Amino acid sequence: MKIKNMFSIKRVGIILLVVILLALGAAGAKQGPMVTADLLKYEPSPVEPGDIMEVYISVTNEGTTSETFAIEFVPEFPFSLGPGEDEMKTLAALPQGENAVVKFWVQVDPKAPSEDRDIKFNYRYSSSPTWIQLQSPVAIRTTGAILNIDKYKTIPKTVKPGDLVDVELNLRNSGNLDVKTVDVTLDLGEIPFSPIGSGDTKRIQFIRANNAEKVNFALIADTSAEIKVHSIPVTLTYRDSRGTEYTEETSFSLIMGAEPELMAVVDSTTISSKGNPGTITIKVINKGIMDLKYLNMRLISTNNYDVLSASNEAYIGNLDSDDFETVDFIIKPKNKDVQLKAIVDFKDPYNKEYQRQFLLPLRVFTARELGKGGFNWFGALVVLVILGALGYWYYRKRKKRRIKKQKE
Structure with a gap:
């Protein structure tokens, strides 16, 4: 029984010794330098023939000592260094466990085929006896004709x-x-x-x-x-x-489109004499080929008349091609011959703003000029002629009857 226990103790001891040796070997393996480099990314991706791309190289020190690092670009069709770019780049010291990124500007040949091509770099660190090659595929795609x-x-x-x-x-x-x-x-x-x-x-x-x-x-x-x-x-x-x-x-x-053709005229008036207020009706006509919108008219007071309406503005709204609208204002003329000043603001179908100014003649007629006052000699003469003709006709008719009775 004692012999059996001794063998068990020895077996456990051997296993522990192996584990310790393996751990020491792994720790020893990590001692010293261990620097790696990989292609992190390139932009644009994919890249077109003739383009210049940015290539990013990721450098990692996985060892236990600080290392000096150098990497050089390997020119090989269809890749070459961009204008003014350095062929080799270095890191003075890369501490253990640290990571760094190195960037290169690389030109893609305009005649490059539309396929994946490997881009190549050589790198080494201070403890490395030789250069290590890094190569990674780059997608080149020709967009063709556009x-x-x-x-x-x-x-x-x-x-x-x-x-x-x-x-x-x-x-x-x-x-x-x-x-x-x-x-x-x-x-x-x-x-x-x-x-x-x-x-x-x-x-x-x-x-x-x-x-x-x-x-x-x-x-x-x-x-x-x-x-x-x-x-x-x-x-x-x-x-x-x-x-x-x-x-x-x-x-x-x-x-x-076309240039708007807007016209305004005085359509009618109730004014009978100067100094007496009355209503004027202004007709606004769209003679053009475009529909107009948001028409607004303002009648401006001048030395010849006063605007007595509650507002000197009137909103007309939309006015189609070959159509018209009327607007009424109350004014008091100060002279016999008056020129009305009207301003119309509007927009065309493309919302372009316009303004048109109109000077509209308005003549105030007297009652005599309209034939409504004083003695009308011409009318009286016409009446007399008509009455004379009727009298003569009646006289002739009576005379004929008298002659006819005498003959009987």
Whole structure:
């Protein structure tokens, strides 16, 4: 029994010794330098051919001593150092357990293929006998051809119904590949415009990468075109230098409008003489092709008349094309011939503000001038002539009857 217990004690002792030795070995392994470097990130990601990217290298000292660290970029297609960038970068001292980040500016060759390529660096630290290579994949992606209308202009800028308009579209190839056989088609099916002198499709043979070309269309607006902003759909079909076909949908806008044509006249008045108050009715007429809105009229007092209405302003509201509204004011004229001063503020359909001033002649007639006062000699003469004619007719008729009785 004692012998058996002795063997058990020895076995436990051996196991403890092994554990202690393993722990000491692990601790010894961590003693001294142990520096690693990894690709942390790169921006942009993915990167395009011709771009310059920022490459971040993470450096970590997992050892127990402070180390001096150096890393150098390995130029290899399609990667090269960016302008003014240093090929090698160093850290004077990297304490144990610390982490640092080193950044490089790296240029991607414009002819780089659209695929993943390894970027390479060599690094070492003061206790390392040789250089250690770091390599990591970088995603390079070619966006291909990107064609769009980056700007356009129309002459005239604002189009009236029935107008001719010249449209110039500027097509820019924002991609990294040349494009060819570019067909530009206007979809005018539901739009009140028609092409003049050519069809609705124009072709540009070739547009280089990062370049632009212009195309022109001559259009005429329908006479019944609605006053608003018309969006013109455009279809772009083309091929890039690799033979890939593209179809893009875009659009531009044409502004339909005109200069407002507003007119005001004195429609009627109850004023019979100067110095006596009366009502005037002013008619406001929209002679233009655009509907107008938020009309407000002000009648300004002058030396020729006073405005006696409770307010010298009257809100008219909206006024459609080829329509009119009337506004009444009470005034007291001081002279026989009066010129009314009216101001109208309003907006067009695009909320552009306008103001029009009108000078409206108003003549105050006397009763005599209207034929309502004094003796009317002309009227009396007419009455006398009529009465004379009737008397003569009656006399002739009586005379004929008398002669007829005498004969009987």
